[in-house]
Amino acid sequence: MSGRNNNEEVTKSMAKFSTRCVIACLLTIAMCLLQYDLFFRNFKFKWWFDKDVIVPNQFEKKFPSALIVGVRKGGTRALLDAIALHSKVKIVRRETHFFDSNYSLGFDWYRNQMPDIENEDEIVIEKTPAYFTNENVPKRVYEMNPNMKLILIVRHPVYRTVSDFTQVYYNKLEQNKSLPVLSIEAFRTNEAGQETINMEYKPITNSLYDIHISKWLQYFKTENFLFVNGDVFRANPLHELRRVEEFLGLERSITPNQLVFDYNKGFFCFRKTTKIRCLGQSKGRKHRSVSDDVVLKLSKMFEDHNQNFFRIINRTYSWD
Numbered sequence: 001m002s003g004r005n006n007n008e009e010v011t012k013s014m015a016k017f018s019t020r021c022v023i024a025c026l027l028t029i030a031m032c033l034l035q036y037d038l039f040f041r042n043f044k045f046k047w048w049f050d051k052d053v054i055v056p057n058q059f060e061k062k063f064p065s066a067l068i069v070g071v072r073k074g075g076t077r078a079l080l081d082a083i084a085l086h087s088k089v090k091i092v093r094r095e096t097h098f099f100d101s102n103y104s105l106g107f108d109w110y111r112n113q114m115p116d117i118e119n120e121d122e123i124v125i126e127k128t129p130a131y132f133t134n135e136n137v138p139k140r141v142y143e144m145n146p147n148m149k150l151i152l153i154v155r156h157p158v159y160r161t162v163s164d165f166t167q168v169y170y171n172k173l174e175q176n177k178s179l180p181v182l183s184i185e186a187f188r189t190n191e192a193g194q195e196t197i198n199m200e201y202k203p204i205t206n207s208l209y210d211i212h213i214s215k216w217l218q219y220f221k222t223e224n225f226l227f228v229n230g231d232v233f234r235a236n237p238l239h240e241l242r243r244v245e246e247f248l249g250l251e252r253s254i255t256p257n258q259l260v261f262d263y264n265k266g267f268f269c270f271r272k273t274t275k276i277r278c279l280g281q282s283k284g285r286k287h288r289s290v291s292d293d294v295v296l297k298l299s300k301m302f303e304d305h306n307q308n309f310f311r312i313i314n315r316t317y318s319w320d
């Protein structure tokens, strides 16, 4: 009887001993992992929780702190590509259309569209030219970030209209739709029998900068905006890029040799590393021909809007 009791006790104490050994081993392994993490991996526990852990300063996504809001055909793509030459700037390459068409997809969706950043001091910029003319956008942007930096690149409104019209024309051509004629689309006759601009035709209304900026200024101050001269930018990008760097609070980093003039295209292209990037064929293509009479009429009809715009932004452009 006592022999059997002895055996049971020996078995029990061996089991206890083994359990303690296992616990001791596990604790030792855990301590080793902690030490390793602490000293070599900056305490990130990356292999334990992997994706769930937010690792500061490493491939994190953050919302843009600046938006190029427009204007359509003003030079928004070239401006975005050019500012991306700056070492502290990360850009969203495609137009997200978050604040106009994709708002219902939510902020997580928007955040996922952002590029990965590697350092906290990098800034993210997005461009969607449709933002400038969409009435819902200013309030939505303000609600997300009342300090958002807003960049508006404008261009001579008549040439912008012709450029916009040219794009609409070629889009319709591709879709085998009936083709518009600017002299017909652009004008209407009012009740008093006077000829006016057609306030329902987008290539026209997109050029009425005063109307759109007023909607933005219901939420933002003019100090939130940088107005870039698209005509100057096209001919001498560095001049306007220096203003953009300053506005974004960045050190001057873009150098003249990153801006390479392409004599065939008639435009500047951009060199980030060794590769030179020019804009696609839809930029800088030949405009649809428009008669001098239409150009003159448009110039006259835009005149009051231009003056109003200059007064609002406290800046003047030579758009004669």
Ligand SMILES: Nc1ncnc2c1ncn2[C@@H]1O[C@H](COP(=O)(O)OS(=O)(=O)O)[C@@H](OP(=O)(O)O)[C@H]1O
Pocket (backbone or CB within 6 Å): 071, 072, 073, 074, 075, 076, 077, 078, 129, 163, 164, 233, 234, 267, 268, 269, 279, 282, 283, 284, 285
């Ligand atoms: N460096 C460079 N390369 C190519 N194009 C340049 C450049 N700088 C300014 N531009 C002018 O940009 C105009 C197109 O404007 P956007 O990019 O805003 O167009 S869009 O609204 O995104 O479709 C485009 O207008 P169009 O010439 O009427 O096509 C260009 O004049």
